Amino acid sequence: xxxxxxxxxxKKPRMRLTALLxxxxxxxxxxxxxxxxxxxxxxxxxxxxxxxxxxxxxxFGNFQDMLTDAAYKNVVLRTLGIxxxxxFFCTVLAIPMAxxxxxxxxxxxxxxxxxxxLTPLWASYLVKIYAWRTMLEPGNGVLDWLLKPIGIHSPGxxxxxxxxxxxxxxxPYMILPIYAGLERLPNNLLxxxxxxxxxxxxxxxxxxxxxxxxxxxxxxxxxxSLSLGDYITAQIIxxxxxxxxNVVYQNFSINLPFAATIATIPVTIMALYLYLVRRTGALxxx
Amino acid sequence: xxxxxxxRMFLAALLGVGLAFIYIxxxxxxxxxxxxxxxxxxxxxxxxxxxxxxxLENTGVRxxxxxxxxxxxxxTAIALVLGTCLAFAVSRYxxxxxxxxxxxxxxxxxxxxxxxxxxxxxxxxxxxxxSTGLLTVVIGHATFCIxxxxxxxxxxxxxxxxxxxxxxxxxxxxxxxxxxxxxxxNLASALFAGGLLAFGLSFDEIVVTTFTAGPGIQxxxxxxxxxxxxxxxxxxxxVVAATLVVLSVVPIYLSQRLSQDSTTGGxx
Numbered sequence: 001x002x003x004x005x006x007x008x009x010x011k012k013p014r015m016r017l018t019a020l021l022x023x024x025x026x027x028x029x030x031x032x033x034x035x036x037x038x039x040x041x042x043x044x045x046x047x048x049x050x051x052x053x054x055x056x057x058x059x060f061g062n063f064q065d066m067l068t069d070a071a072y073k074n075v076v077l078r079t080l081g082i083x084x085x086x087x088f089f090c091t092v093l094a095i096p097m098a099x100x101x102x103x104x105x106x107x108x109x110x111x112x113x114x115x116x117x118l119t120p121l122w123a124s125y126l127v128k129i130y131a132w133r134t135m136l137e138p139g140n141g142v143l144d145w146l147l148k149p150i151g152i153h154s155p156g157x158x159x160x161x162x163x164x165x166x167x168x169x170x171x172p173y174m175i176l177p178i179y180a181g182l183e184r185l186p187n188n189l190l191x192x193x194x195x196x197x198x199x200x201x202x203x204x205x206x207x208x209x210x211x212x213x214x215x216x217x218x219x220x221x222x223x224x225s226l227s228l229g230d231y232i233t234a235q236i237i238x239x240x241x242x243x244x245x246n247v248v249y250q251n252f253s254i255n256l257p258f259a260a261t262i263a264t265i266p267v268t269i270m271a272l273y274l275y276l277v278r279r280t281g282a283l284x285x286x
Numbered sequence: 287x288x289x290x291x292x293x294r295m296f297l298a299a300l301l302g303v304g305l306a307f308i309y310i311x312x313x314x315x316x317x318x319x320x321x322x323x324x325x326x327x328x329x330x331x332x333x334x335x336x337x338x339x340x341x342l343e344n345t346g347v348r349x350x351x352x353x354x355x356x357x358x359x360x361x362t363a364i365a366l367v368l369g370t371c372l373a374f375a376v377s378r379y380x381x382x383x384x385x386x387x388x389x390x391x392x393x394x395x396x397x398x399x400x401x402x403x404x405x406x407x408x409x410x411x412x413x414x415x416x417s418t419g420l421l422t423v424v425i426g427h428a429t430f431c432i433x434x435x436x437x438x439x440x441x442x443x444x445x446x447x448x449x450x451x452x453x454x455x456x457x458x459x460x461x462x463x464x465x466x467x468x469x470x471x472n473l474a475s476a477l478f479a480g481g482l483l484a485f486g487l488s489f490d491e492i493v494v495t496t497f498t499a500g501p502g503i504q505x506x507x508x509x510x511x512x513x514x515x516x517x518x519x520x521x522x523x524x525v526v527a528a529t530l531v532v533l534s535v536v537p538i539y540l541s542q543r544l545s546q547d548s549t550t551g552g553x554x
Contacts, residue, residue: 003460003462005462006460006461006462006463007460007461009461010460010461013379016379017375017379017381020371020372020374020375020379021371021372021375021381021387023367023368023371024368024369024371024372024375024391024432025387027368027428027429027432028387028390028391028393028429028432029390031409031425031429032390032393032394032402032406032429033390033393034409035405035406035408035409036393036397036401036402036405038405038408038409038413039401039404039405039408039409042408054412093303093304093307094304096297096300096301096304097300097301097304097305099297100297100298100300100301101301103289104289104294104297104298111542113301115538115542116305116308116309117308118538119534119535119538120308120309120312120534121534122486122533122534122535122536122537122538123312123530123531123534124490124506124507124510124527124530124531124534125490125492125507126490126492126507126510126511126514126527127315127510127527127530127531128311128312130315130510130514130523130527131311131312131314131315131527132311133514134311134314134315134318134326134328135310135311135314137326137328140326140327140328141328142310142311142314142328145328145329146310168307168308168311171304171307171308172308175304200289200290200293225396225398228398229397229398229399229400229401230398231400231493232492232493232511236514245398245400248400248401248404249400252404252407252497256404256408256412259404260404260408263398263400263401263404266398266401267397267398267401270396270397270398
């Protein structure tokens with residue numbers, strides 16, 4: 001039986017392809033894409049302010065509200081600012097770390113360092129943000145205890161805390177692509193630059209940076225887009241500060257159409273960012 | 287390569303700062319789980335292991351752990367089947383819409399979790415009239431786990447090529463025998479890495495879970511989140527958090543042992 005089935009399938013590659021594709025395509029297209037499409041349609045509906053039910057009547061009211069209310073513009077700008085800052089801090093921290101790992105450390109140390117950078121990726125997201133809650137706690141937090149002797153205070157909960165927390169979460173995602181990029185970079189290029197009289201920093205700026213640019217872009221896709229949609233970090237260490245995700249979360253239970261409308265913002269920004277990244281060609285050379 | 291001693295020292299110092307940034311908060315979590323104080327106080331004045339025994343006896347934690355493992359295993363199993371099928375189809379066949387499929391599969395982890403979460407919740411509860419529960423959590427988790435298995439499987443399939451399979455078929459083995467004796471053994475370690483990663487992702491997921499789990503289901507992250515702001519639960523939360531920090535070493539160790547292609551543990 002099995003043998004004849006196998007022979008039959010071997011003669012019919014289209015049948016095999018259909019058998020392979022049906023389940024995953026149904027899952028991704030019907031279940032996932034379908035759900036997304038329905039959410040997008042909901043963004044054009046309104047809500048009955050009396051009963052709270054969704055009225056299925058196509059209109060642009062939500063988008064008008066979103067675009068005219070200055071409060072939402074501020075949230076968008078704040079979220080963008082946070083995502084850009086997180087990407088910046090991750091890059092600045094990651095480059096020297098990755099450089100040491102790829103070009104200076106001995107092979108054995110290298111392996112250990114990679115493991116050390118990777119391990120926190122497996123530690124729970126919530127635990128890491130919780131850790132920063134105990135670090136940043138104003139007054140009796142760990143940061144105040146550590147840094148008081150040198151006169152630095154914890155920034156407390158708010159914007160800076162969110163930036164620290166998100167940078168902490170996504171830092172490994174920036175280190176690893178840069179490390180991979182530097183590993184591929186031949187050492188003799190650096191030697192040549194040095195022999196021709198370039199200083200360390202000049203070599204970095206003129207030789208290393210252009211060559212690892214695709215890695216930076218790859219890393220930034222994680223740091224930027226993961227920050228853009230986050231709301232849990234803001235809930236735990238953001239004080240009263242709201243990001244786009246928080247607005248979506250809050251509207252979800254009281255006004256789903258409006259939550260759907262707001263949700264289109266991070267998705268649009270990410271699509272734009274991806275488009276720009278594609279145009280630089282950085283992804284093709286990865 | 288000629289890098290001056292000073293530059294080396296400077297870079298080593300920066301690496302140290304980076305590692306301290308990564309590991310100080312995690313160490314604080316572990317130390318804090320032994321903190322005798324019932325409310326948060328730093329530095330700890332006394333140490334105790336009493337919270338660890340209390341956490342072990344805590345029924346909420348046990349229940350949550352059970353749900354997390356169950357949801358993670360189910361989602362991983364679904365993702366292994368669907369992701370592998372998809373990887374075979376995309377790597378071994380030419381068909382209309384192939385590019386679209388490889389884009390579609392990454393969508394669930396590229397879009398913000400909150401978007402995926404409310405989309406699934408809306409579809410399940412409003413459109414299909416389902417009630418949220420374990421089933422909806424598993425569906426949600428499997429959706430973003432597929433890509434992980436897919437990525438691992440397709441990379442291996444591309445590198446493997448079809449020579450071995452053809453050789454096997456030339457020697458008279460049928461499709462099923464070839465798959466069982468040639469393809470699957472060559473694919474196994476990639477599937478293991480993918481499955482491990484998918485389970486890790488599901489085990490840690492909170493956003494999609496928030497929107498797909500009903501009031502009856504608490505996975506471990508949801509339990510932590512619900513108890514984070516309850517002062518009298520802080521010692522138990524600390525123990526659970528510390529356990530998760532310590533356990534994060536396990537997958538790294540496993541993947542370094544078992545996977546010959548990368549030291550990254552499959553996260554990349």
